[in-house]
Amino acid sequence: MKDYIIVGFGFAGSSLAHLLEKNQKSFVIFNDNPAPVTTVAGAMFNPVILKRFTPVWRIQEQMQLLLPFFSEIEKKLHTSFIYKVRVFRKFASVEEKNNWFVASDKPILSEYLSTKILNKVSPYVTTPFGLGEVLHTGLVNTRILIPTYQEKLQKEGIFFEEKFNYNALEIKEEYVHYKGIDAKRIVFCEGYDMVRNPLFKALPMVGSKGELLSFESDDLQLSGVIKSDGFIAPLGGNAFKVGTTYDNDDKDPSPTLQGRKILIEKLEHLISCPYRITGQMAGIRPTVKDRRPLVGVHPKYKNLFILNGLGTHGAFLAPYTATALYDFIEKSITLDKEMNIERYYRYFV
Numbered sequence: 001m002k003d004y005i006i007v008g009f010g011f012a013g014s015s016l017a018h019l020l021e022k023n024q025k026s027f028v029i030f031n032d033n034p035a036p037v038t039t040v041a042g043a044m045f046n047p048v049i050l051k052r053f054t055p056v057w058r059i060q061e062q063m064q065l066l067l068p069f070f071s072e073i074e075k076k077l078h079t080s081f082i083y084k085v086r087v088f089r090k091f092a093s094v095e096e097k098n099n100w101f102v103a104s105d106k107p108i109l110s111e112y113l114s115t116k117i118l119n120k121v122s123p124y125v126t127t128p129f130g131l132g133e134v135l136h137t138g139l140v141n142t143r144i145l146i147p148t149y150q151e152k153l154q155k156e157g158i159f160f161e162e163k164f165n166y167n168a169l170e171i172k173e174e175y176v177h178y179k180g181i182d183a184k185r186i187v188f189c190e191g192y193d194m195v196r197n198p199l200f201k202a203l204p205m206v207g208s209k210g211e212l213l214s215f216e217s218d219d220l221q222l223s224g225v226i227k228s229d230g231f232i233a234p235l236g237g238n239a240f241k242v243g244t245t246y247d248n249d250d251k252d253p254s255p256t257l258q259g260r261k262i263l264i265e266k267l268e269h270l271i272s273c274p275y276r277i278t279g280q281m282a283g284i285r286p287t288v289k290d291r292r293p294l295v296g297v298h299p300k301y302k303n304l305f306i307l308n309g310l311g312t313h314g315a316f317l318a319p320y321t322a323t324a325l326y327d328f329i330e331k332s333i334t335l336d337k338e339m340n341i342e343r344y345y346r347y348f349v
């Protein structure tokens, strides 16, 4: 009898797997895609929503967890995938610069918004109103995290690279049975694909498609992320990426010409030097109607759980929600009402 079956191995599934290993719980994983949405973007973490100058939801709790959590995984996998990356807000007007100062005075934001205004970050980025720096920012390189972790679990024989077939799941009173495996419980960490899961598809997943372009520029010389309407992030050497789009209607995860056009406009609005586009990526973010995670137990079956709804903030939310779910299952610690799927039980019929 295994303790857990996990379905999905993006930010959510890998974070839960880490907690299970740490607590000597046995498990197997089913994941059908070696490049989940989690690996589309090297995930930045930035504690402030710069459009509105508001903190990310539960920011203090999430900041406390993020670095220790991913550092533990780095140690376990003998690799590095978390980096410090500076993030700068390019001000669009004097008014926006003033708003920055007002926001930086608020107790919850003061530790994240520097009051030192910069004039320039690259000779090819015009910044007539200056730039503000967000503090405590960084990047989780998911293209190292996910494949390295997957390889370890595959070597241990507990990672199955295959689609989970819902029809083959037998739900018993005290456990679940799937293709010869008995487990005390199963946790679905399927990202946007939850919409195809007959057991949880009643939940109001919206899904927001996002696209990115990678490009090279020999002149740009940019060492941090610049945010304005969109962002440019350095990838090392002369490589960069520009992002991102938000589309709640298109549910096809492939890159589009329209996305490329929008991103080129954003890029040309930000830089004034030559560049070469080298690639285009796309994925659907698991966003939810009320912009909160989907965590908890199925209303009818006590051995079925969900860890989802990480939306636009996978890097922050994965350690936080995985820990909350683990504590809920193993220590009977109540889930935060705002993330508990109980708020949507009325959707299940």
Ligand SMILES: Cc1cc2nc3c(=O)[nH]c(=O)nc-3n(C[C@H](O)[C@H](O)[C@H](O)COP(=O)(O)OP(=O)(O)OC[C@H]3O[C@@H](n4cnc5c(N)ncnc54)[C@H](O)[C@@H]3O)c2cc1C
Pocket (backbone or CB within 6 Å): 007, 008, 009, 010, 011, 012, 013, 030, 031, 032, 033, 034, 035, 036, 037, 038, 039, 040, 041, 042, 043, 044, 045, 162, 163, 164, 165, 189, 190, 191, 192, 193, 194, 209, 210, 211, 212, 243, 244, 281, 282, 283, 284, 285, 286, 307, 308, 309, 310, 311, 312, 313, 314, 315, 316
């Ligand atoms: C363009 C873009 C940029 C982004 N930038 C950032 C950023 O800078 N910072 C940040 O924090 N977040 C960012 N995000 C959001 C972040 O990527 C998501 O929040 C996160 O990846 C969600 O992780 P997940 O594990 O829930 O889902 P996923 O990464 O989608 O993983 C789910 C996995 O489950 C598998 N699966 C589903 N159903 C089944 C089944 N039946 N059988 C087997 N396997 C199954 C899927 O194939 C997939 O591998 C970005 C997203 C996009 C699209």
